[in-house]
Amino acid sequence: MSGGRYKNVLLIGASGNVGKNILPDLLADPDFKVSILSRTDSSAIFPSNINIIQVNYSDKSALVQALTGQDVVISAVGGEALMKYLEKVLIEAALEAGVKWFIPSEYGFDLDHSSASSIPINIHQLESIKLLRQHESRIAHTFISTGAFLDRGLDSGFLCFDLVNHSATLYDEGKHLVSGTLLKNLGKAIVAILHHPELTLNKRIYIADATFTQQEVLVLLEKYTSTKWTVKHTTTEETLKQGQEEWTRGNFLDAYIAFILGLIYNGEGACDFEDKTHNKALGLERVSLEQIVNEAVQRVEAAAH
């Protein structure tokens, strides 16, 4: 257990898609004193009972001051912050402030896997990994791989299952294994990681609620929607090639989506880590694919009525 050594926890990006799912679990744990770091020009609104520190991230001394006294910094920054490599500034300030433990914003692929590290969209996250490994004797790190967020990815259609129109796109015939986590369970996983520094310091931690194939998801979707789905086919090779072309043209959003889908579904190991998961060691219960799909169908049907 963390034994009080990691009490003061600062979450950055707490208003984001991912950060707002981490925050409630941190706040619910009496072992942590939680603060939030946010940009001075952020429009995010937080509950009034939380310590909010607002800083202009280009003001280095203000940033160092904000991080001083924090034991753990958890970054959940996204979008532009990742593209502009804001984490370099955050990690350097954390080093100067004497922070003990830094968790960078990943929560997806195994970025140590060669198929993920060769994709240009991951470049700055890879730089953060390198920087933190260089300084691991001064500041500990934990890298967190969760695979795809399944609740968010199914509800939004991002995982290429359209639950409203009952159509799917299968990559490589939907035969490769994919690991994934419910976004709503990420906060519990992070709390467990903080409580087990003996297992998690200076390590990559793999979390997965389920590992499955697209074919298995389709069978369950047809069962729970009582409908035969329309299926299109494509390949991950073609999708990754498209990503590269869009990247070269400067169409970064299209490139980003193509790279992510190609990596999720190509079965090369960046998003398939069933044999490495730490759920059991951290006491995290897993969820059956059947339950994940059934609940997604219920949510989407309830939203349609």
Ligand SMILES: NC(=O)c1ccc[n+]([C@@H]2O[C@H](COP(=O)([O-])OP(=O)(O)OC[C@H]3O[C@@H](n4cnc5c(N)ncnc54)[C@H](OP(=O)(O)O)[C@@H]3O)[C@@H](O)[C@H]2O)c1
């Ligand atoms: N596995 C998956 O399926 C999956 C899905 C989505 C995301 N992710 C990962 O989760 C992480 C967070 O992504 P997200 O979608 O939650 O991000 P997001 O919502 O786009 O942004 C998170 C927060 O970052 C801060 N931020 C945004 N732009 C900034 C800027 N220019 N400068 C400084 N701060 C800025 C904001 O916090 P403030 O307004 O409070 O400053 C924002 O609320 C990323 O590493 C992403 O790759 C994984």
